[in-house]
Structure formats: structure tokens, C-alpha cells
Amino acid sequence: MRKPLALTNWKMEMTVARSLAFVRDFQAAIGDLAQEVDIILCPPYTALYPMAQALKDSPIALGGQNVSTAPGGAYTGEISAALLADVGCRWVLLGHWEVRRHFGDTDETVNLKLRAAQSAGLRPILLVGEAKGEQGRFREALAAQLHQVLEGCDARQIEEMVVVYEPEWTINVEEPASPEHVGAGCGFIRKWLAKRYGAPAAQAVRIIYGGSVTPAHALDLLRSPDVDGLGAGRKGRQVEAFAEIVRLIAAAKRFKPAGR
Numbered sequence: 001m002r003k004p005l006a007l008t009n010w011k012m013e014m015t016v017a018r019s020l021a022f023v024r025d026f027q028a029a030i031g032d033l034a035q036e037v038d039i040i041l042c043p044p045y046t047a048l049y050p051m052a053q054a055l056k057d058s059p060i061a062l063g064g065q066n067v068s069t070a071p072g073g074a075y076t077g078e079i080s081a082a083l084l085a086d087v088g089c090r091w092v093l094l095g096h097w098e099v100r101r102h103f104g105d106t107d108e109t110v111n112l113k114l115r116a117a118q119s120a121g122l123r124p125i126l127l128v129g130e131a132k133g134e135q136g137r138f139r140e141a142l143a144a145q146l147h148q149v150l151e152g153c154d155a156r157q158i159e160e161m162v163v164v165y166e167p168e169w170t171i172n173v174e175e176p177a178s179p180e181h182v183g184a185g186c187g188f189i190r191k192w193l194a195k196r197y198g199a200p201a202a203q204a205v206r207i208i209y210g211g212s213v214t215p216a217h218a219l220d221l222l223r224s225p226d227v228d229g230l231g232a233g234r235k236g237r238q239v240e241a242f243a244e245i246v247r248l249i250a251a252a253k254r255f256k257p258a259g260r
Helices: 016-035 045-054 081-087 097-103 107-119 135-149 155-160 179-197 199-204 215-221 239-253
Strands: 005-009 038-042 061-064 091-094 123-128 162-165 206-210 229-232
Touching: 005 162, 005 206, 005 239, 016 038, 016 045, 016 239, 038 091, 045 061, 045 081, 081 107, 091 107, 107 123, 107 135, 123 135, 135 179, 155 179, 155 199, 162 179, 179 199, 179 206, 179 215, 215 239, 229 239
Parallel strands: 005 038, 005 229, 038 061, 061 091, 091 123, 123 162, 162 206, 206 229
Antiparallel strands: none
């Protein structure tokens, strides 16, 4: 059984003080739920080290929001996978539509970043989804994207990553994609991975949905057995809202840790 997962990407928000206050209040709000749901916080780079110290004895994990394709060197303003690992990250986001649109990342660039992350021991959180205007051909768009961004990966590496289905047209809008569309998208990703990497890898990898997620929509979005959790942006910066999303994921997926 796949352990469900909750993810939040804070983007270019949250000061160090606000980030630390969130950690304190969020841990109190979720209690033991971090044993039932894996939780990954992706704050701005400035908050990573203090948050790593605050979460030292917690199962809550940290992720970087992006990474350079280069292992180090003269790349002013960039951050390497080794530096993210050194500061306390275990995960890194790759392929977000905002990075693609604002900074020109392509599928090939995302693949280079994925390989750089894996070389440094980071686990990729790979974001895939159709572009605006491609809703009617999302399967074809996903197949082409997955083929390129996963080039060179093996089945073991697939099992260790998280795939986020986040269509571009669902970012920063009032309503997420319909539960039917989310289930179809996540289900297609799992079928594509099974065909390419084998059924065991496809059944092991966690696939979640992101894109204007709120507590009000969470249970409907989680109906599909191929949806293993949710990623939140705006609501992920609000303690009670994100804690409620975690509670709803736990209730919908009913994962029980070994020994409990």
C-alpha cells in the first residue's frame, strides 16, 4: 500500500519568521497524522536552514523549489542539488509550469535537473501536466512529456520519486480540475509508467494532484485509487487549511503504519 502524501509549495512567499511560526503551529495542528501521511514542505530558499533545524526530530520533510542543472561552479543566483542536500532537503520540485513559462525550462532541461538531483541523493518531485488549451488531448501531451523528462531513468528511480499531475490551466484559479479529469490524468500516468517501467514500479510510485487545491475539494479529488495525495499552494501557507487537507488525505486513504 502506497503511503499517501501532502505537499505544499510556498513559492516566493513566507519570511523566516512566518515559516518558523507555521512549522510550530502546523505540528501542533496535525498531531500524529505525519505517521499516516508523508508531508513535504517546500519553502523559499531563505527559510530552508532554520526550518531544517526546527524539523530535526520531525517526520515532516523539506524540499527545494528548483535546482540547477550544474553540480556547482560559476552560476550566480543558482542553487545546486548538493547545496540543497547540505541544507537539509530530501526532495526537490522539478518541472513546475511557472519555471517553464518564466525561466524557459523545457522537458530536456527538467530531465537534466532530475538527473542532477538524483546524483546528489535528492528525491525528485516531478510535475507534469498538459498546457493551457490541451485539455482535450491531455493523454497525448502527458505521454510526450513523460517520455522526455524521464529519459535515462530506471524502475528503481521511478519508485523513489513523486509525480504531481498539475495541468497548467489549474494553477492560480478558483476551482481545481474536476475529480473525473484528475482521476483520468493520474490513472493515465500510472498506466504509462507501467508500460515503460513495469507494473511493480508503477504501483509503487506515488502520484498526487496539484492545482488550486482547497479543503472543500479535497475528498472529491482523492476519490480515484490512482491519486495518492494532494499538493497545495495558497492553502498550503495557511496552517489550518493545510492541516485540514492532511486530515482529509488520511481519512480518504486510510493508511496504517506498520505496528499500528
